[in-house]
Amino acid sequence: MTTQAKDGNGGGIPCVKPSSAINYTNGNVAAATTNVMRLVSSAPSTYGVNAAASVILPANVVEYIKVDIGDVVTVGGTVNVTECS
Numbered sequence: 001m002t003t004q005a006k007d008g009n010g011g012g013i014p015c016v017k018p019s020s021a022i023n024y025t026n027g028n029v030a031a032a033t034t035n036v037m038r039l040v041s042s043a044p045s046t047y048g049v050n051a052a053a054s055v056i057l058p059a060n061v062v063e064y065i066k067v068d069i070g071d072v073v074t075v076g077g078t079v080n081v082t083e084c085s
Contacts, residue, residue: 016036016038016064016084016085017084017085018038018082018083018084019034019082019083019084019085020082021038021080021081021082022080022081022082023078023079023080023081024075024078024079024081025075025077025078025079026075026076026077026078027074027075028072028073028074028075029072029073029074029075029081030072031069031070031071031072032067032068032069032070032071032072032073032083033069033083034067034069034083034084034085035066035067035068035069036064036065036066036067036083036084036085037064037065037067037073037081037082037083037084038062038063038064038081038082038083038084039057039062039063039064039065039073039075039079039080039081040057040060040061040062040063040079040080041057041059041060041077041078041079041080042059042060042078043059043077043078044056044057044058044059044077045057045059045075045076045077045078045079046075046076046077047065047073047074047075047076047079048073048074049065049067049071049072049073049074050071050072051074052074053074053075053076057077057079064084
């Protein structure tokens, strides 16, 4: 039986294999080649998937998003993006 790691609040901890991270500023990130992307920014930013960058990404918050291969992520501000597998 497989179990998932839990954080201090009992929530699941996502475990993915990261690849290289790239900082993107105000524009489109290359089309996704995996189904999970990790986003983080040192300043408040925004992002969108196949849409304008309208989802708020607070400073220093790591966000994992599920995407389909070929989806395009658009960022507003400088966002560190890692594709995970």
